[in-house]
Amino acid sequence: MANGGAGQKRQASESAMTGALQSLQEEAATTKIRRLEHHRSARDALAQQPLPTPPFSVGMEDLPEDIQRHILSMLPLKEAARTSIVSRNWRELWTCHPNLCFDGSKQQSTDEDSMKIKGAKFIETVNSIVQQHSGAVLNKFSIRFLLKKESSDHLDRWICFAAACKARIMDINLWPNALKAPVGKNYNYPLEALGSQDGPFIQSLFLKHVSLKPHSDIAGFTKLRRLHLNNVIINGDLRGLLNNCCALEDLEIFKCYGAWDLRVSLHLNKLRHMLISLVPTSSIDFHVTGLTHFEYKGQARPIVLHGCSQLEKVSLTFKAGSFERDKDLVSYAFNKLPAISAVKVLNVRADMIEREPVWTSQMLYTTGVGFWSGEAIGLFSSSMGLHRLKKVHMSGFRCYRPQMELLCGILGKGATLENVTIQTNPYTVSSHNYESYIREWARHTSERFGKTIHVVN
Known part of the structure; x- marks a missing residue:
């Protein structure tokens, strides 16, 4: 009987604990539901309220006038003038446009x-x-x-x-x-x-x-x-x-x-670029210590550039007919234009209208197709200084004798040459035989002088 009473008490205690636990769980669930409902209500209330407006808004017309002018100056004149119809305050604004x-x-x-x-x-x-x-x-x-x-x-x-x-x-x-x-x-x-x-x-x-x-x-x-x-x-x-x-x-x-006479006595020490093209002048004489790029196109004329030790690029284009006065434009470019002797990049363009070699880095020829099959001996002015020459590009190449003599002269004197390229004449590459002849000549000449000649179309 005693054991039976103890069992009943134990069951009653467990029942009470279970009921209490269920009560706590129900209360917690109820609290969670109430909290979720509260948050939902608060969110809905916020959604129904209008968004707060900023304390102020800035329009184009609120900007200082000098800033408005600066903004309009970035527009083309025609577009800036059209802004006059946007606002009454803008009708006069475009009239200060800095670029007419x-x-x-x-x-x-x-x-x-x-x-x-x-x-x-x-x-x-x-x-x-x-x-x-x-x-x-x-x-x-x-x-x-x-x-x-x-x-x-x-x-x-x-x-x-x-x-x-x-x-x-x-x-x-x-x-x-x-x-x-x-x-x-x-x-x-x-x-x-x-x-x-x-x-x-x-x-x-x-x-x-x-x-x-x-x-x-x-x-x-x-x-x-x-x-x-x-x-x-x-x-x-x-x-x-x-x-x-x-x-x-x-x-x-x-x-x-x-x-007629471009001899300027003023020292133009700030001059960096100078181009003189197709101007019938007797001489060109400038004091230009800071010159880095010089371009000339015309007939051979005395050109003196005093003190231009910073010269990096020179382009000379000689008009047809200048050979009548000075047939050796290679010697002319180096010996009569001493200012360019140390230039880094020299481009000389000329029409070869006579059978004389002309040194050039970019040549364009308009003569007819025809090959010379003799052995080029490199006719070249002994006074030419090519000890700094590293790169040569000759375009319009078609094995015309002056071209071959010129290139052989350069190969023979250019001890520091690193790259030699000949670009074939577009009128000759149309024939496979012509192109093969040029490539064979380049191979033979490369072996002769020990310097590779690249042939490109």
Whole structure:
């Protein structure tokens, strides 16, 4: 009986513990459900509330005016002008645009009547913009349109306006897109307008198909860094102008008539690049200690570049006919142009119109197809210095005797040669026999001089 009573008590105790545990679990589940419902209600309440607004919003019109102008200056002039319809406050903002670039070259045609209509429209557009402009300082002012001397009044007014706004860059191209040269006299560009302000301001001047009347007393060019003259008629002293350009870094004179004597006494120590092409001049003489790149195209002329110890690249293109005065252009390039003797890269281009060797790194030949089968002995000027020559590339090669003599002369004197390449004439490679002949000659010559010659098409 005693054991039975103890068992009943134990069962009652376990039952009580089980009930208590179930009660705790139910209470915990209820609490969790209530918590989830609370969070859900709070989330729904937040979702129904409007999002908080920022303390302030910034629009374009809220920015300082100078920042607005800077933003508009990044747009082309036409797009900047269109912003005037966006806001009443912007109607005058575009009139401070720093870049007034008028390009009507794509609208031009060969029909004379059509050109008159488009020319009148172009002039009307430029006049309207110039009249509305605020007169703020300009970064660039450019005109690209085929305008004749009859439009001088408009051009004078535009250039004087650009000068009054102290435009740093001025680009006047009255013969764009390589169209047929306009008939009639060139417009006379008023250089004096650039010196009529308080002080010098022009930094880049690009002129095409105009006339100039420079003189030694001209002012306003001491800040000029870039001067490009293309198809310009020079009725004055170009040397006088250049002698006033002490800050010049880039000079290009292309197809200009009237620059008879290019001897400049001023030391242009900042000049880095100089191109003189198709200019009928008697001599070229510059003091250019910092020059790194020189290009010349024309007939053989005395060229003196004083103090250019930093020269890295020289390109010489001699016009056909210069052989009549100096038949050894190799000797001419090295002996009569001492400034280029230590240059790193030298390109000499010439038409071989006579049976004389011409040293070149890139040659183009227009003579007929024909081979010379003799043994080249390397006719070459003994005064030539090739002790630094490392790379030679000869194009238009077709085993023409002067070519073969020239290359053999280079191979014989070029002790430091590392790479020799001949590029076959496109008119000869059409025949497999011709190409095979060239490759056989190259192989034989390579063995003869102990230097590999690479043949490419």
